[in-house]
Amino acid sequence: MxxxxxxxxxxxxxxxxxxxxxxxxxxxxxxxxxxxxxxxxxxxxxxxxxxxxxxxxxxxxxxxxxxxxxxxxxxxxxxxxxxxxxxxxxxxVGHAISIVPFPFRKVSIAVLQPLTMAIHQERSIEIRYRSLTNPEGTVRRVTPHSIAFTGTRYHVRAFCHRSQEFRDFVLGRIIEAYNLDEAGLGKEKDDAWNTLTIVRIGPHPELTAAQRTVIEADYAMVDSEATIHIRRALLLYLLDQFNLFDQKSDRPASVQQIILLNPEVRQLVDC
Structure with a gap:
C-alpha cells in the first residue's frame, strides 16, 4: 500500500x-x-x-x-x-438500531438560529420565555454560551441579565429570540459549568451477590463502583434520570438497582 x-x-x-x-x-x-x-x-x-x-x-x-x-x-x-x-x-448500511421513542420536544429553528449566532458571536440576546408560572412568557436578556442535552430535552446555558446568574433555559419554551446586543458574563465566569464533579455509583446493597454482579457488568464497574465525570451545572439531570437525587427511595432494589456512593454531591445541586 x-x-x-x-x-x-x-x-x-x-x-x-x-x-x-x-x-x-x-x-x-x-x-x-x-x-x-x-x-x-x-x-x-x-x-x-x-x-x-x-x-x-x-x-x-x-x-x-x-x-x-x-x-x-x-x-x-x-x-x-x-x-x-x-x-x-x-x-x-440499512441495519439501523431501534431506539425507544420519547415524546417529541419541539425546538423552533427560528429561535435556535439567533441563539447560536449569539453564542458564536459572544453577544447577548432577548428571549421571550414561558414557564408553568408564566405561560404567556416573560422577556429577559441572556448571554448564552452552550447547548446542553439532558437525555430528554435541550437547554441553552446562559447568563441571565435580570437574575444576574447563570441558568438553563429549555429551548422548547423559548417563544422568540431577537435583538443581539452587548454580552453579559461569559462561559469563563460560569463556575458551575466549568467545574467537573465526580459521581460515584454502585449496585444497590439489597441486591443478591449474583444480582450485583449483573449490575456491575452493566455499568462497567470496577470493585463495585463506577465513576462519572460531569459538569456541576448538569448534575441535577443525571441524579434525576437515575433517581439518585432523593436521600431515601421507596423503590425496591430490583427496580432502583444503583445507588449514589458519594451522596454529598447532592449538596452541589442548585435547586
Whole structure:
C-alpha cells in the first residue's frame, strides 16, 4: 500500500468500510463496496488489494461464499471498534438500531438560529420565555454560551441579565429570540459549568451477590463502583434520570438497582 493512496480521503473511507464489514459483519466482497460507494468493479478490486496487501494472513478468501473473511489474527486497521461506531455504520448500511421513542420536544429553528449566532458571536440576546408560572412568557436578556442535552430535552446555558446568574433555559419554551446586543458574563465566569464533579455509583446493597454482579457488568464497574465525570451545572439531570437525587427511595432494589456512593454531591445541586 502506498502512502499516497492512504492519504486520499475517498480511498481511506473505502478501506474503513472493508474494516467494518470484516469486523462487524464477518465478511466482505466487491459488491459491498460497489453498492456502498457506487464505484466500478475494477475500483473495488483495487481497494481490496490495497487492503489485503496491508493485512496479509489476517484475511482469507472463502471460496464457498466468494467473500473475504477474517482469520483469528484479524484486527481492524482503519477503525476503532466501539458501540457508537457500529450504531453509526449499521444505520448507513440499512441495519439501523431501534431506539425507544420519547415524546417529541419541539425546538423552533427560528429561535435556535439567533441563539447560536449569539453564542458564536459572544453577544447577548432577548428571549421571550414561558414557564408553568408564566405561560404567556416573560422577556429577559441572556448571554448564552452552550447547548446542553439532558437525555430528554435541550437547554441553552446562559447568563441571565435580570437574575444576574447563570441558568438553563429549555429551548422548547423559548417563544422568540431577537435583538443581539452587548454580552453579559461569559462561559469563563460560569463556575458551575466549568467545574467537573465526580459521581460515584454502585449496585444497590439489597441486591443478591449474583444480582450485583449483573449490575456491575452493566455499568462497567470496577470493585463495585463506577465513576462519572460531569459538569456541576448538569448534575441535577443525571441524579434525576437515575433517581439518585432523593436521600431515601421507596423503590425496591430490583427496580432502583444503583445507588449514589458519594451522596454529598447532592449538596452541589442548585435547586
Amino acid at each position: 502506498t502512502t499516497t493512496a492512504l492519504k486520499k480521503w475517498e480511498v481511506r473511507r473505502r478501506l474503513e468500510e472493508i474494516d467494518r464489514q470484516l469486523y462487524w459483519a464477518g465478511s466482505v466482497g466487491r459488491t459491498d463496496l460497489i453498492a456502498r460507494f457506487g464505484i466500478s468493479p475494477q475500483q473495488a478490486s483495487t481497494d481490496l488489494k490495497i487492503y489485503l496487501d496491508r493485512l496479509g494472513q489476517a484475511v482469507r478468501f472463502n471460496g464457498s461464499i466468494k467473500r473475504y473473511v477474517p482469520t483469528e489474527k484479524f484486527q481492524p486497521q482503519f477503525i476503532s471498534p466501539c458501540l457508537q461506531d457500529y450504531i453509526s455504520w449499521a444505520g448507513e
